[in-house]
Amino acid sequence: MNFDEYSDSYFKLLEEQEKTFKFFAPDRYFFVKYKIDLLKKILSDYPKKILDYGSGVGLALPYFLENFPKSKIFASDISTNSLSVVSKNYSKVEVIRDEELTKKHFDLIYCSGVFHHIMPPKRGKVLRKLYKCLNRDGLICIFEHNPFNPITRRMVSTCEFDKGAELLSLSNLKKLMNINSFGVIKSNYTLFFPKIFSKLNFIEHYFGWCPLGGQYYVLAKKKE
Numbered sequence: 456m457n458f459d460e461y462s463d464s465y466f467k468l469l470e471e472q473e474k475t476f477k478f479f480a481p482d483r484y485f486f487v488k489y490k491i492d493l494l495k496k497i498l499s500d501y502p503k504k505i506l507d508y509g510s511g512v513g514l515a516l517p518y519f520l521e522n523f524p525k526s527k528i529f530a531s532d533i534s535t536n537s538l539s540v541v542s543k544n545y546s547k548v549e550v551i552r553d554e555e556l557t558k559k560h561f562d563l564i565y566c567s568g569v570f571h572h573i574m575p576p577k578r579g580k581v582l583r584k585l586y587k588c589l590n591r592d593g594l595i596c597i598f599e600h601n602p603f604n605p606i607t608r609r610m611v612s613t614c615e616f617d618k619g620a621e622l623l624s625l626s627n628l629k630k631l632m633n634i635n636s637f638g639v640i641k642s643n644y645t646l647f648f649p650k651i652f653s654k655l656n657f658i659e660h661y662f663g664w665c666p667l668g669g670q671y672y673v674l675a676k677k678k679e
């Protein structure tokens with residue numbers, strides 16, 4: 456899937472999704488805000504340099520700027536049109552073209568909703584590239600859709616820019632990260648409650664083992 460075609464229409468397509476799944480995601484920033492809040496809770500150190508890998512048009516960037524004011528924020532994507540939107544909207548974010556990525560090093564790589572767009576034979580190569588970009592004690596946090604959740608599967612199957620995407624399970628992502636020299640620190644299923652029940656989020660971590668959450672995350676670092 457080439458996201459260059461969607462850099463102008465991305466927000467409009469999200470709006471259409473929002474209408475259909477209003478109960479679960481009343482606004483486009485619900486999921487992304489949720490993930491940055493979660494990330495803040497699970498990190499023990501304050502990362503100096505944060506890369507949003509596969510940033511798209513930059514949905515997560517305002518939350519990174521707001522929640523990590525002392526960090527330098529970087530964005531990268533294979534879609535150059537999406538990166539142009541990022542440059543236009545977020546002057547404080549440094550945009551890095553995919554080819555330039557391995558020249559840089561980061562303390563935290565955040566990657567959300569990207570791996571299901573990378574075809575399985577290419578996923579290992581992308582992980583090896585991200586490995587090279589991570590500082591020695593750096594962390595990578597990958598968020599993905601949970602293929603065992605029927606609502607997630609329905610959202611993906613009706614989303615125009617998810618055509619051709621292949622969901623990957625939490626256990627497969629962990630295996631792949633392990634093979635590619637990442638040591639998993641923590642992983643959990645997440646996003647169990649729609650926004651109207653978000654007051655219940657404080658009990659979510661009790662269900663992290665349960666493969667019914669809408670998404671999941673894997674937090675990892677380089678193996679010693």
Ligand SMILES: C[S@@+](CC[C@H](N)C(=O)[O-])C[C@H]1O[C@@H](n2cnc3c(N)ncnc32)[C@H](O)[C@@H]1O
Binds near residue numbers: 459513515532581
């Ligand atoms: C569904 S969008 C997610 C965008 C953003 N992370 C978010 O949460 O809104 C998927 C993005 O992954 C990017 N992408 C797909 N394959 C990639 C790859 N191999 N390297 C970097 N970005 C990639 C696409 O260009 C697209 O912008």
